[in-house]
Amino acid sequence: MTTVREPEPVHQADPPDDDLVLDVRDLRMRYGTTDVLHGVSFTARRGEVLALLGPNGAGKTTTIEILEGFRLRSAGAVRVLGADPGRAGEIWRARVGVVLQSWRDHGKWRVRELLAHLGSFYAAYSTDRIRRPWEVDELLAAVGLTEQAGRRVRQLSGGQRRRLDVAVGIVGRPELLFLDEPTVGFDPAARREFHDLVHRLADLDDTTILLTTHDLDEAEKLADRILILAGGRIIADGSADQLARQVAGEAEVRWSIDGDRFVHATADATRFVRELFRQHGDAVDDLEVRRTSLEDTYMAMVYEQETGAAGGAAVRALEESGR
Numbered sequence: 437m438t439t440v441r442e443p444e445p446v447h448q449a450d451p452p453d454d455d456l457v458l459d460v461r462d463l464r465m466r467y468g469t470t471d472v473l474h475g476v477s478f479t480a481r482r483g484e485v486l487a488l489l490g491p492n493g494a495g496k497t498t499t500i501e502i503l504e505g506f507r508l509r510s511a512g513a514v515r516v517l518g519a520d521p522g523r524a525g526e527i528w529r530a531r532v533g534v535v536l537q538s539w540r541d542h543g544k545w546r547v548r549e550l551l552a553h554l555g556s557f558y559a560a561y562s563t564d565r566i567r568r569p570w571e572v573d574e575l576l577a578a579v580g581l582t583e584q585a586g587r588r589v590r591q592l593s594g595g596q597r598r599r600l601d602v603a604v605g606i607v608g609r610p611e612l613l614f615l616d617e618p619t620v621g622f623d624p625a626a627r628r629e630f631h632d633l634v635h636r637l638a639d640l641d642d643t644t645i646l647l648t649t650h651d652l653d654e655a656e657k658l659a660d661r662i663l664i665l666a667g668g669r670i671i672a673d674g675s676a677d678q679l680a681r682q683v684a685g686e687a688e689v690r691w692s693i694d695g696d697r698f699v700h701a702t703a704d705a706t707r708f709v710r711e712l713f714r715q716h717g718d719a720v721d722d723l724e725v726r727r728t729s730l731e732d733t734y735m736a737m738v739y740e741q742e743t744g745a746a747g748g749a750a751v752r753a754l755e756e757s758g759r
């Protein structure tokens with residue numbers, strides 16, 4: 437008997453997308469019997485800056501460590517620069533920069549020597565597009581450590597040491613940079629310089645950056661997109677403006693009449709203020725229009741997630757917090 441085989445279905449593989457630097461789908465992590473990540477999904481494209489926010493213990497460091505290849509996931513599909521970080525090799529590692537929460541080695545080394553030494557490991561991974569490593573004097577200037585170049589690492593202040601952590605993380609000119617709470621201990625000037633450096637890396641070098649921070653002002657200033665991790669899932673993914681619109685009116689209007697203070701959240705502040713004056717005219721005093729801050733949005737979203745409140749509760753919480 438002759439059997440006729442059905443033609444094999446043709447699998448049209450998607451062309452590799454060089455711009456897709458992070459592709460995380462349904463990532464799960466369990467420590468012992470405790471599930472920490474219940475299905476985390478997000479992507480990041482070349483040159484994007486993402487801020488990963490969430491309450492203490494939400495799983496931000498766990499997520500980042502999995503993407504860095506330092507921790508094995510329990511389940512889910514993860515591609516980082518086109519590879520599985522759990523199995524990727526040396527060449528992949530040379531393309532990834534990491535700034536951990538604290539880094540305490542090499543106290544006897546001098547700053548310049550340490551950076552030159554660590555940088556030398558990246559020379560073999562230079563490409564036509566990216567010359568590795570970063571030239572040491574240029575790097576010292578970029579992180580604001582030129583004056584400390586000859587100092588021993590253990591003689592640096594906390595903030596200077598954190599700058600050195602950043603320098604160590606970027607000395608190999610990474611295409612993808614992970615920053616875990618990068619500005620803890622920075623004074624305001626150092627913080628601003630660091631923000632300039634992040635913008636420069638993303639805008640000029642097309643570096644993709646994923647950072648965790650508890651500083652919502654910093655997240656708003658730095659990130660193209662904000663991810664909020666709570667309850668083991670990403671509960672929000674978008675620009676600060678987009679998130680604000682999801683939660684409530686975009687603006688908060690405050691005013692007083694005869695000494696009594698009022699507050700109202702609205703999507704159309706102009707129309708609301710026009711109506712306010714039409715009704716109360718010159719009696720309106722102390723008028724203030726404020727856009728919903730990322731902090732308001734964050735608090736409302738995390739509150740809603742934690743309490744399991746139905747839609748609309750976040751809006752009410754936001755209004756309460758404004759009173």
Ligand SMILES: Nc1ncnc2c1ncn2[C@@H]1O[C@H](COP(=O)(O)OP(=O)(O)OP(=O)(O)O)[C@@H](O)[C@H]1O
Pocket residue numbers: 467468472490491492493494495496497498499
């Ligand atoms: N090695 C481990 N073994 C068991 N549990 C762990 C381990 N590492 C982390 N956890 C737990 O997993 C949860 C997530 O921790 P993780 O450090 O990822 O949170 P985080 O969002 O980075 O927190 P923070 O904002 O406080 O830095 C926490 O409940 C933590 O106690």
